[in-house]
Amino acid sequence: MEMASARRRANKAQCGGGGDQQIALWGACVLLSALSLLVAAASSGFGAARLTAREVGALVRATTTATTTGAAAVATRAVNDGGGSRYCSDDDDLVRSMSVDGEWVRDAAADRRRGALYEPGQCPFVDVGFRCRENGRPDGEYAKWRWRPRRCTLPSFDATRLLEILRNRRLVFVGDSIGRNQWESMLCMLASAVAAGESSNSIYEENGSPITKHKGFLSFRFRDHNCTVEHYRSPYLVRRGRPPRRSPKRVGTTLQLDAMDSRAARWKDADILVFNTGHWWNQERLQRLGCYFQDGKKLRLNMSVEDAYQRAMNTLQKWIQKEVNAVKTLVVFRTYSPAHVRVTDGGGGCAAETLPELNTSRIALHRWPGVLNPTFDEAPEKKLHVLNVTLMTAQRRDGHPSVYNNVVPSSSRTTATPAGQRADCSHWCLPGVPDAWNELLYALIVRRFS
Template identity: 50%
Template sequence: MLKTLANSCVFLSIFLAGIVYYVCFYITCSDNVARDFPPQQPLQGVAPIQENSLQDIIQILDDAEGECHWDEGDWVWDESYPLYESRNCEFLDQAFRCSENGRPNNSYSKWRWQPKNCNIPRFDAVTMLEKLRNRRLVFVGDSMGRNQWQSLLCMLSSAIAEKDSIYEVNGNKITKHTGFLIFKFKSYNCTVEYYRSPFLVMQGQLPSGAPEKVEMLLKLDVMDSSFVQWRDADILIFNTGYWWNHCKIKKRGCYFQIGDNVKTDMSIESAYRKSIETLFLWLSKEVNSSKTVIFRTYAPAHYRDRESVRHCHLKMKPEISSSLMLSSPSWAYLMNPIIELPSAIDSELFSWEIMNVTQMTALRPDGHPSIYYLGATAGPAPLKEQDCRHWCLPGIPDAWNELLYARILTGYLL
């Protein structure tokens, strides 16, 4: 009997020890998960966002020191995101379909942007489509503008049951080589359009007698010829920056022209500033105050130390603060002209807005396709060939479009 009792005590001790171990393990793991992917937490003093509610669209804190800062804030974990699934949207490039291309987690799509001192409304596709009724919304820029354009198509189409009522007006399919694409939402008689113009100014023919090293010219004082197609749009959203670097310009034998003069010694920074000046001068003459003009700022890549080190595939969550921002003074030449030049242009007819997404985007190294851009059957790309510049969809460009939506609802635009 004593032996049986002893065996029972040993068994009970082992059982209790197991329970203690399990509880400790659960608490520890739960704590780690919470740190990596925290649940949605509203900012102190800011009421949680009510889904599909337009009441108090923008709530400025009574004790806030200043106005709502759209471009300052934090990425907050939100289980109700994403706003759509890539498999349910036919308007995406294959390269942006990260989850379908084999990315093993979708945590990058579950972070919501929380601006400082205020809330923004949750995107409501029907409300946005009503705002766009009988209007043209146009994106003009590089492939990051294409990223945002496709994001908005997916966000809007989520409210349309009859997908056949959304179509490309010229019957073209979405390919990255198409110069422009115009999608119409028939029920609302509105179009959401994209025009590829990576420099925003004209790529010109070589003049006779051009230096031998010149293989391509950018006419810095002439707008891209595509402007005739989108000049009358109701909402114009511009972006550029990705192509304004040594690899995309000088390595390709690209130089600059102003008037009849080829500028072989002009810096990329000076050329970029001149192109932005050309854009603003053109807008001041060609676009009146009844139109909405937005410049969406540079969306940073995350190649880290240098472009040859293409490592972003191990990033699984946002950064708390961006050392990348602090270590990238070269961004100043992309940002300063956008801020400085409009005030120097004297025109009562010209008004526009900056959509500054640079800082909020710099915090998201986890949002790139990295090695998951080749397609569902091709498998991951080699580690040395990662895409750390474009964005998975759903993902970060959705947040840019939520900022656009908030501005429209609050009367900032339209």
């Protein structure tokens, strides 16, 4: 009997490492334990402990079924739960980690899942430059990847539910053309809940303006829910204006780092505010525009872009503290989404890419030092939620329009980016990467308003 007891302890040690990672081995352990008991019983003189051939076969079949079922359960749970059994919208800690601790996975049910959002060519709210498939891009793989957090499960995007949350409310995006990219994605995702025959009448731009690059703002109303989804173009978020008197001739305009954009009063009463900035904070671009930094009444000709950017972010946070009602308004700052331009190939750094970069050790985050980690005080009373998409987006070199941006006729496009053919490696194809940002934003909204 001591021998039998020893065998049982050994089997328990082998099979008890358990948890979800061991489920697939459980059936095999059951079989091993049963056979060990049989041998132990026989060696101890318990002649009645016999298994017939039929009983052995039944045990093997049961074990095989258990093993297969267990493996399937592990695989299903891993895909659906994203490594965690809690929803990312369950608490603030999970919300903060969901965009920085995760991985891109190819969605095996991509066609079914994307059908629940929107299909290429079927959403009228996408700028022509983002319609990659319609502009001749031959592959559609870039739209078949989804972001899966490791610590929690993203709530499935439900356009009907979100429209109900937005009823009688305003969702406002403020920022550059990458923010417009995300705004158009959200319009398409929400419109998926509106019957195709009704969308042209029930979703409309309030001023009759077309979807295009613009210098003002666009506001789409969902009539049946009395809500608006708006975009204000403000590449720097702070005010751009005339320079102080007696400024050098090279100074054409200044960024007034201590003052918000002059239209900020239009945003402050929104129910959800989503800010972004970054791509225009570029020394070469600013100098080409004759634009320099101004802090108060003082012109700061030698101020670095990084310091100016952080000063502007301080102004943003102070404005939020002073002007925004935290009881009413959810305020989100989406971080910089990396461009993938390589100077050495004439701007074609994304032209031939069709797959994500899944090895994060290859991502050179130092390329974006000043705009990668703006310093915000994220204490609850500070009213601002940071949605850090920089690392997850840096992996998606494949998601840009590249040469499929309607700049040149499709017949003359190549993936080699010849001289004179501009590849857009800053914006994003739709459907595509901005949909993943909005699924993360959805988790934030659900946490706040549900």
